[in-house]
Amino acid sequence: MFFIIGLAVLFGSIIVGFTMAGGQIVVLIQISEFIVIGGAALGSMVIGNPPSMIVKILKAVISLLKPSPFEKKSYNELLKMLYDLFMLARREGMVALEHHAEKPHESEFFKKYPGFIANHHAVDFLADTLKVVITGTVQAYDLAEMMDADLEAHHKEAEMVPNIIAKTGDAMPGYGIVAAVLGVVVTMGSIGGKPEEIGHHVAAALVGTFLGILFAYGIFQPVAHALESRLNAEAQYLSCIRAALLSFARGDAPLTAVEFARRNVEPAVRCTFAELESSLRSNASA
Numbered sequence: 445m446f447f448i449i450g451l452a453v454l455f456g457s458i459i460v461g462f463t464m465a466g467g468q469i470v471v472l473i474q475i476s477e478f479i480v481i482g483g484a485a486l487g488s489m490v491i492g493n494p495p496s497m498i499v500k501i502l503k504a505v506i507s508l509l510k511p512s513p514f515e516k517k518s519y520n521e522l523l524k525m526l527y528d529l530f531m532l533a534r535r536e537g538m539v540a541l542e543h544h545a546e547k548p549h550e551s552e553f554f555k556k557y558p559g560f561i562a563n564h565h566a567v568d569f570l571a572d573t574l575k576v577v578i579t580g581t582v583q584a585y586d587l588a589e590m591m592d593a594d595l596e597a598h599h600k601e602a603e604m605v606p607n608i609i610a611k612t613g614d615a616m617p618g619y620g621i622v623a624a625v626l627g628v629v630v631t632m633g634s635i636g637g638k639p640e641e642i643g644h645h646v647a648a649a650l651v652g653t654f655l656g657i658l659f660a661y662g663i664f665q666p667v668a669h670a671l672e673s674r675l676n677a678e679a680q681y682l683s684c685i686r687a688a689l690l691s692f693a694r695g696d697a698p699l700t701a702v703e704f705a706r707r708n709v710e711p712a713v714r715c716t717f718a719e720l721e722s723s724l725r726s727n728a729s730a
Contacts, residue, residue, distance in 0.1 A: 497608070507674070508667065513559065514674075520715055524557070525557040533692075548571040549561065549564075565598060573689050574689070595686065613659070615660075702720070
């Protein structure tokens with residue numbers, strides 16, 4: 445939602461300011477300049493990245509049109525799920541978790557938590573770690589190192605998307621200069637013709653420079669920053685799962701393990717201990 449609002453404010457302020465100064469919007473609509481700059485940006489991405497990465501970039505950008513899945517409600521659901529999972533293990537033994545860990549996406553237990561089950565990496569991370577915990581052959585410090593390696597590998601893979609967008613944004617002013625130079629070439633070729641035609645070509649060349657700078661600092665860089673923020677939010681979500689699993693593997697009580705997870709939540713979206721306890725009690729009563 446805020447992504448769309450930001451774009452509206454960005455383009456709206458530019459268009460309103462331009463028209464207030466006496467500019468005509470039709471002058472800015474230079475299709476050839478859009479093709480040169482947009483095609484160059486897309487081509488550079490295709491040259492440097494495999495098709496699968498291009499698909500990931502498109503999906504990541506589209507995801508910004510949706511609200512963040514890592515809000516207070518999501519964390520409350522996660523903490524409830526972890527508590528119920530640990531209580532299940534305490535009541536029926538670790539063997540009761542084996543079916544849920546083997547096929548988490550088919551588990552009736554996890555399906556009760558739609559926000560969690562929608563995060564495929566979080567589900568896989570929890571399931572894979574549970575399989576190790578169920579075996580009982582890994583010490584707590586080894587389990588912590590194992591989870592850290594998994595999270596680091598995922599983070600490195602995920603941060604490639606904002607990095608590629610940021611690097612492309614850095615190149616956009618250069619593509620704008622390319623478009624402007626091509627516009628100057630066309631202008632030089634039209635010297636001797638009608639003055640208004642020469643003026644049109646000069647305006648088109650300047651629009652190329654304008655678009656390159658606008659796309660770089662008004663679109664690509666903010667999008668890269670938004671994706672980095674979303675990535676950090678996901679890392680924090682996974683960190684909560686890591687803290688809870690590590691505490692549970694050490695033999696801590698379910699409430700203690702969930703409290704370790706709660707302390708890993710950013711204060712802005714973190715529930716209080718009293719709210720957590722009340723939520724767990726009401727959930728248990730239900």
